Amino acid sequence: MKIATILGTRPEIIKLSPLIPLLEKQFTHILIHTGQHYDYEMDKVFFEELKLKEPNYKLNVGSHPQGKQTGIMLEKIESVLLKEKPNLVIVQGDTNSTLAGALAASKLGIKILHVESGCRSFNREMPEEINRVLTDAISSYLIAPDEQAVENLKKENVHGKIINLGSTAFDAALRIKIFVDSTPMKEEYVLLTLHRAENTTPEQLRSILGSLNELAKEIPIIFPIHPRTQKIVTDHNINISNIKSIPPTSYLKFISLLAHSKFCVTDSGGIQEEALVFNIPCLIPRNETEWMRLVDAGKNFLIGTEPKKIKNAILDLWSNEDKLQFIKEIQVDYPRNVSKNIIDMITGES
Ligand code: UD1
Numbered sequence: 001m002k003i004a005t006i007l008g009t010r011p012e013i014i015k016l017s018p019l020i021p022l023l024e025k026q027f028t029h030i031l032i033h034t035g036q037h038y039d040y041e042m043d044k045v046f047f048e049e050l051k052l053k054e055p056n057y058k059l060n061v062g063s064h065p066q067g068k069q070t071g072i073m074l075e076k077i078e079s080v081l082l083k084e085k086p087n088l089v090i091v092q093g094d095t096n097s098t099l100a101g102a103l104a105a106s107k108l109g110i111k112i113l114h115v116e117s118g119c120r121s122f123n124r125e126m127p128e129e130i131n132r133v134l135t136d137a138i139s140s141y142l143i144a145p146d147e148q149a150v151e152n153l154k155k156e157n158v159h160g161k162i163i164n165l166g167s168t169a170f171d172a173a174l175r176i177k178i179f180v181d182s183t184p185m186k187e188e189y190v191l192l193t194l195h196r197a198e199n200t201t202p203e204q205l206r207s208i209l210g211s212l213n214e215l216a217k218e219i220p221i222i223f224p225i226h227p228r229t230q231k232i233v234t235d236h237n238i239n240i241s242n243i244k245s246i247p248p249t250s251y252l253k254f255i256s257l258l259a260h261s262k263f264c265v266t267d268s269g270g271i272q273e274e275a276l277v278f279n280i281p282c283l284i285p286r287n288e289t290e291w292m293r294l295v296d297a298g299k300n301f302l303i304g305t306e307p308k309k310i311k312n313a314i315l316d317l318w319s320n321e322d323k324l325q326f327i328k329e330i331q332v333d334y335p336r337n338v339s340k341n342i343i344d345m346i347t348g349e350s
Helices: 010-016 020-026 044-049 066-084 096-107 127-138 147-155 168-177 202-215 227-235 251-260 270-277 292-296 307-318 321-329 338-349
Strands: 002-007 028-033 088-092 111-115 141-144 161-164 190-193 221-224 244-246 263-266 282-284 300-302
Touching: 002 010, 002 020, 002 066, 002 096, 010 044, 010 088, 010 168, 010 270, 020 028, 020 338, 028 066, 044 251, 066 096, 088 096, 096 111, 096 127, 111 127, 111 338, 141 147, 141 338, 147 161, 147 292, 168 251, 168 270, 168 338, 202 227, 202 307, 221 251, 251 270, 263 270, 263 307, 270 282, 270 292, 282 307, 292 300, 307 321
Parallel strands: 002 028, 002 088, 088 111, 111 141, 141 161, 190 221, 190 263, 221 244, 263 282, 282 300
Antiparallel strands: none
């Protein structure tokens, strides 16, 4: 059996990192990198740190408007698939690389396995939501991370086979956990990340960061900046002088920062799951999340996108030790060996 895995962005590299070596062992496997992310610290550093093989194909698509980026990927991926003729294509998550990979495979009649299937924000203004819905509609094997995702897929009457195996983000975080230095940090801090389209319009970003820059006079905030966010901060002269901003970090460095933080504030999806592995509460500056299980459990909190509310939510949790302890004592389980179970599922089907 020949399998092609298609990826292109930082979260796909991380969440597929436990699966790729297993695919390599078991099958004839080719890795296709679209090049959606291309900076060293958004791409190569993860291949090095997570000891992944070099992609067999680097498509070097780069940054473009949404449609153009997806279109170029579609064309280039199709050529590779025509040449390699895999029996199965694996895609992960909800990026433009995910959709382009799935679409190229479906047009050639190649079966698609979608990892992290069925997640929904129910916000159709997010490009990711459209990517998820469309990818799920054309996938043959839908690997759902939880029961909620299964329910979402059933409601959409998808054609493929729905299999609830859990999220590979947990495998990835557990793999790196042993390398995290357990020495406590000298100073307490909040870890911040912001990159979603809805939070990075120049007006919204100025407003949120303006508010957090004030707060950072009292509360140490560490902020690894995504290139999209950095570009807007620079182009629009947004003052973040009190916030400790740093370039995007490697996975181990980020996980170490997360594990030692008092809590984190993030609009990323993957970090909401990683935070659970290290029992770090998450404040989510969004109105909805695909990971409602963790919000319902009382571990993570949707705090909206209004700057004042974000600031107050941070201040409240920072100064309320009892509340923080209460959240930390809530037990939420998560599945293990998800990647291995995906391999077993593929073997069983072939
Ligand atoms: C993409 C995904 C998003 C995911 C995120 C993780 C889509 C629609 N969105 O968003 O779901 O959460 O990746 O990071 O696919 N840039 C660089 N260097 C890079 C990559 C990007 O400078 O290596 C800059 C470019 O200016 C680019 C901008 O960041 O225009 C946005 O990058 P893009 O890949 O289009 O989307 P992300 O915001 O990263």
